[in-house]
Amino acid sequence: MTHSETHVGSWKIFVVAALMVAALGLMAVSATAADDTASRLDRKVRVMERVLDEVLIQSPNVVVSSRGVTRGLVLEEYGALFTLEASVGTEMFVFAMPRPPAAPIGEDDADHIIVAPNRPDRAGREDEWLEQSNEKRAEQYAAFKSEMMDAIVDYGVTLTELGDDQWLAVVAFLDSRPLLGSDDRGGRVMFKIKMRDLRQHSAGNLSRDAVKGRVTVEER
Numbered sequence: 583m584t585h586s587e588t589h590v591g592s593w594k595i596f597v598v599a600a601l602m603v604a605a606l607g608l609m610a611v612s613a614t615a616a617d618d619t620a621s622r623l624d625r626k627v628r629v630m631e632r633v634l635d636e637v638l639i640q641s642p643n644v645v646v647s648s649r650g651v652t653r654g655l656v657l658e659e660y661g662a663l664f665t666l667e668a669s670v671g672t673e674m675f676v677f678a679m680p681r682p683p684a685a686p687i688g689e690d691d692a693d694h695i696i697v698a699p700n701r702p703d704r705a706g707r708e709d710e711w712l713e714q715s716n717e718k719r720a721e722q723y724a725a726f727k728s729e730m731m732d733a734i735v736d737y738g739v740t741l742t743e744l745g746d747d748q749w750l751a752v753v754a755f756l757d758s759r760p761l762l763g764s765d766d767r768g769g770r771v772m773f774k775i776k777m778r779d780l781r782q783h784s785a786g787n788l789s790r791d792a793v794k795g796r797v798t799v800e801e802r
Contacts, residue, residue: 620656623743627654627662630737634666634752637733643722644668661748661777662741667755670726671719723756730754730773731797735790739780746778772800 634652638644646668654664730752738750757768775797783793 619743623656623662623741626741626743627656627664630654630662630664630741633737634664634733637729638666638668641726641729643726643729644670659748660751661744662750664752665755666752668726669757670723671715726754727771727773727799731794731799734773734775734797735780735783735793738775738777739784741777744777746776746781748777749774750777750780769802771802772798774798774800 631650631652631654635646635649638646638651639649646666651668652664652666654662656662734750734752741750744750751772751774753770753772755768755770775793779788779793779796782788783790788796
């Protein structure tokens with residue numbers, strides 16, 4: 583191989599090496615950018631957790647066991663999912679107890695036991711109170727759903743790293759124990775909306791009522 587050929591070969595190796603270094607550099611920058619995006623999104627998810635916790639604590643419609651009941655995570659391709667636990671209603675929890683059996687109060691001349699029945703007026707008051715409490719609880723449940731939608735509309739748009747077609751979803755697990763004499767052991771309600779809709783509202787292209795109308799509510 584001549585000196586000229588050696589020079590040309592060295593030049594080619596230099597060019598190839600430079601291209602490889604540049605490509606590796608771009609890959610590293612891309613990986614760093616992706617890591618930075620994931621880190622920013624994770625921090626914003628933590629902030630959204632605190633926002634939803636504060637909504638629950640300040641709500642006159644639900645009771646929570648403590649701060650920090652909201653948990654959030656990012657699901658690849660889906661979006662952001664938050665879960666929380668709460669009990670609907672801020673009145674004292676009352677659990678139905680069986681009424682005591684009628685008690686004997688004496689015997690007649692034929693040795694028949696005389697039994698005093700439960701007082702009907704007391705039973706009527708209990709039924710009335712129970713009905714009123716359940717009606718109040720239904721009102722508070724409706725108000726709670728509105729509070730959740732408001733929080734999603736007001737703060738969900740801060741998750742800017744999510745794509746337009748990704749979802750923001752909040753799942754609330756409610757009333758895990760019987761309340762007010764009901765056999766219903768609670769359920770769950772999920773709110774979800776596309777990030778595109780939140781951004782359109784933020785940009786002024788959707789009214790508040792319109793964007794709240796795009797929140798899907800699934801109850802089970």
